[in-house]
Amino acid sequence: MTLALAVVAGVLIGLSVGALGGGGSILAVPVLVFLLDQTPAEATTGSLVVVGVTALIGAAAAHRVGNVLLGRGVVFGTVAIGGAAIGAKAASHVRGEVLLAAFAILLLLIGSLMAWRQFHHNRRGDSAGIRPRLDDPIVTFSPTFACNCPRALKLFLTATAVGLLTGFLGVGGGFLVVPALVLAMGLPMKYAAGTSLVVITITSAAALMVRAGTGTDPDWGFVLALTVASGVAAAVGASVADRLDTARLQGAFTILILGVSLYTAALAFPALL
DSSP states (O other): OHHHHHHHHHHHHHHHHHHHSSSGGGGHHHIIIIITOOOHHHHHHHHHHHHHHHHHHHHHHHHHTTOOOHHHHHHHHHHHHHHHHHHHHHHTTSOHHHHHHHHHHHHHHHHHHHHHHHHHHHHHOGGGSOOOOTTOOSEEOSSSOEEOHHHHHHHHHHHHHHHHHHHHHOOOOHHHHHHHHHHHHOOOHHHHHHHHHHHHHHHHHHHHHHHTTSSOOOOHHHHHHHHHHHHHHHHHHHHTGGGSOHHHHHHHHHHHHHHHHHHHHHHHHHHHO
């Protein structure tokens, strides 16, 4: 029964990652802790496997339908590797209760931000969205060197912050990557969701390599089941993203995240006292 619930959770994770470019990955840690009885340290390590493989499969599916800008995703992900390595190292020196409490706070912040953005979007409508240009480069070397330094700095800071969260908490950071790609690299939302999967794949792999051999290995059987279910669902979500009612999907997922954050906080914070 527990494994069946984990598979159902994996499907939800994969659909969100594939269709929205992130979000489902932040459910992997609570699923591993509360459904599969892993410690917070083991869960954040296992989550990186679920997140990385799911994002890789979703990125391949999104690329097939033309929703991935591979070069920009690789650049953002490469910059984020440093933050992911630092975050993964720091996590090995933090108590499990602190990791779980920090995760609950992140869930609450992301859920609140998603709710605010959806309310703001509904009031202003689609015409208020950002419509950046794809042909506006940050750095060019030909015919002469030119640098849009404010955007380059914004790229460095946002990518490093995403990497830190990925390494420390075992999350992909998709709901940070998507707006960061819009604001720092000038991608329309259609491409930001698919391109974010490339970033998540890179940062998750970097954080996992740093954590290797630290003695925080989860139950790989459970992780494999969760990863397979999530990966299949991610491929489906990415392939049909253009036909999904993403507004309703985001609304339901926001409610789910807020509920999980309150449940996680209720268990994590008393353990700190």
